[in-house]
Structures are given as structure tokens and as C-alpha cells.
Amino acid sequence: MTMDFNALSEAIIKGNMDAAMQETQKALDSGSIPQAILDQGLIAAMDIVGQRFSQGTMFVPQMLRSAKTMQSCVALLKPQFQAGTISSKGTVAMGTVKADLHDIGKNLVGMMLEGAGFSIIDLGVDVSPEAFVQVVSEKSPQIIGMSALLSTTMPSMTATIQALIKAGLRDKVKVMIGGAPVTARFADDIGADRYAPDAGSAVAAAKELVP
Ligand code: B12
Numbered sequence: 001m002t003m004d005f006n007a008l009s010e011a012i013i014k015g016n017m018d019a020a021m022q023e024t025q026k027a028l029d030s031g032s033i034p035q036a037i038l039d040q041g042l043i044a045a046m047d048i049v050g051q052r053f054s055q056g057t058m059f060v061p062q063m064l065r066s067a068k069t070m071q072s073c074v075a076l077l078k079p080q081f082q083a084g085t086i087s088s089k090g091t092v093a094m095g096t097v098k099a100d101l102h103d104i105g106k107n108l109v110g111m112m113l114e115g116a117g118f119s120i121i122d123l124g125v126d127v128s129p130e131a132f133v134q135v136v137s138e139k140s141p142q143i144i145g146m147s148a149l150l151s152t153t154m155p156s157m158t159a160t161i162q163a164l165i166k167a168g169l170r171d172k173v174k175v176m177i178g179g180a181p182v183t184a185r186f187a188d189d190i191g192a193d194r195y196a197p198d199a200g201s202a203v204a205a206a207k208e209l210v211p
Pocket residue numbers: 043046047048049050051053054060061063064067099100101102103104105106108109144145146147148149150151152176177178179180181195196197198199200202
């Protein structure tokens with residue numbers, strides 16, 4: 001069935017957690033597809049939050065409230081994305097790069113990958129190149145996934161790849177990158193293996209990287 005998610009988006013933008021969670025549950029109960037709730041309700045709302053922040057009509061505290069509200073709604077959707085695959089397709093170590101604290105996108109990508117049967121090592125936010133190198137040397141994930149939401153933190157992706165090369169580990173791991181300011185061109189330039197624009201295509205990319 002189709003439905004519009006305006007009330008849900010509005011509640012996310014206002015940071016009204018109770019209303020947003022109720023709207024998410026209502027959408028699930030009425031048979032809306034979880035992916036549609038995520039894309040058209042939650043992510044669409046965060047885009048508007050970003051635009052209002054750029055225009056100077058919303059500020060960091062409100063942005064944070066919207067982010068927390070979104071995260072609570074994502075938690076309600078999470079069970080819907082767990083496919084119940086038992087055998088692991090491979091391990092992905094996911095982190096938001098150094099000096100960057102945005103983790104909603106990284107968490108969504110991790111959640112979708114988990115749903116598709118990958119094991120996730122969540123390194124959290126503000127992850128230094130050294131920390132990525134350490135996880136590769138100690139845990140041997142097949143893929144590392146780096147997220148950056150700030151143009152100022154994208155160079156940390158370059159630094160991480162350089163650090164992997166220096167440690168002699170670059171050929172031991174595939175590197176996947178993403179985040180709003182990141183592009184396929186940038187991925188090519190810095191020698192990453194893949195860029196993906198959203199969580200769905202991140203799953204497809206990971207499956208290609210670890211066939
Ligand atoms: C929420 C938010 C915050 C929250 C973050 C809370 C949290 N726990 O994450 C808070 C309030 C903390 C915050 C702080 C700041 N923010 Co902010 N924030 C946002 C906002 C509104 C939404 C981000 C988001 O969660 N989007 C929803 C998710 C689902 O989308 P996504 O992250 O892009 O992820 C998807 C894809 O990119 C991809 N993806 C993401 N990661 C990865 C990784 C891999 C491996 C792959 C394959 C794919 C992938 O898949 C995801 C799912 O589909 C954006 C605006 C925007 N529309 O992006 C601004 C934005 C990113 N912030 C911005 C700024 C400027 C800041 C601050 C500097 C503000 C300040 N003056 O203090 C600080 C920096 C703090 C820091 N050091 O990191 C700017 C960045 C401008 C730029 N290009 O550099 C933006 C674009 C807002 C704007 N329009 O100006 N922010």
C-alpha cells in the first residue's frame with residue numbers, strides 16, 4: 001500500500017520523538033515497506049534539516065534533536081532489515097573518519113550489510129587512520145567501510161589508505177567509502193575500491209567486493 005510520510009518527516013524535522021516513533025510504528029502496522037519509510041520518511045527529513053541548517057533557519061542543537069529522533073525510528077525499523085542469514089558473507093569494519101562525528105549513515109550502512117549477511121565490526125566515530133590499520137592487522141576484515149559527512153574530513157580517507165599502504169596491508173583489504181560529500185571520482189582519485197551513494201548500493205558493492 002502507498003502512504004505519504006509527511007507527518008513522520010515533520011516530526012523528525014521538529015525533533016518530536018514520541019510523534020515520530022508513533023508515526024513509524026503506524027506506517028509499519030499499516031503495511032508500508034520499511035525501505036520506503038526509511039527513504040521517504042526518515043532520510044528525506046534529514047535532507048530538509050540539512051537544507052534548513054545551510055539556510056540558517058535551523059541550528060546545531062535542533063539538528064542533533066532531529067538526529068536523535070531519527071535514530072529512535074531507525075531502531076524500530078531495524079528488525080525488519082535483519083534477514084536472519086546465519087552464515088557470514090564476510091566481515092566489514094565500519095567507521096566514521098577522524099574528526100567526523102556523523103554516524104547515522106554509517107550505522108544505516110552497517111545495519112543493511114548485517115541484514116544481507118555480513119558481520120560488522122563497528123569502530124564508531126572519529127576513527128583515526130591508525131585505528132583502521134589496527135583493525136585490519138588484528139581482525140582481518142575483508143572490507144573496511146569509511147564514512148565522511150564533512151568535506152573537511154574527507155582527506156582522512158586518503159590518509160587511511162596511505163597508512164594501509166605504509167603498513168603493507170593495502171592488498172589484504174577492500175576499501176569502500178561513502179557519505180554525502182563523497183563521490184565516485186574521489187574514490188578513484190584516492191585509490192579506494194568502491195564508492196556507494198546509499199546503504200542499498202553499499203550492500204550491492206560489498207557483495208561485488210567479496211563474491
Ligand atoms: C544530523 C547532522 C548532524 C548531527 C550528527 C548526529 C549524528 N549522530 O550523526 C550533528 C548535530 C552532531 C552535526 C554536527 C555537525 N555538522 Co552536520 N549534519 C547533519 C545532517 C542534517 C544529516 C546527516 C545525516 O544523518 N543524514 C542522513 C544519513 C542517512 O545520510 P548520510 O549520512 O549521507 O548516509 C547515507 C549515504 O551518504 C551513504 N553512506 C554514508 N556513510 C557511508 C559509508 C560507506 C562505506 C558507504 C558505502 C556509504 C555511506 O549511505 C547512507 C545511507 O543511505 C547533514 C545534512 C545532510 N543532509 O547530509 C548535516 C551536515 C553533514 N553537517 C554539516 C556541518 C557543517 C556540521 C558541523 C560542522 C556544524 C557545526 N557548526 O558544528 C558539525 C560537525 C561535527 C563533527 N565534527 O562531525 C554540513 C557539512 C557541510 C560539508 N559538506 O562539509 C551538513 C551537510 C549540513 C549543511 N547543509 O551544511 N550534524
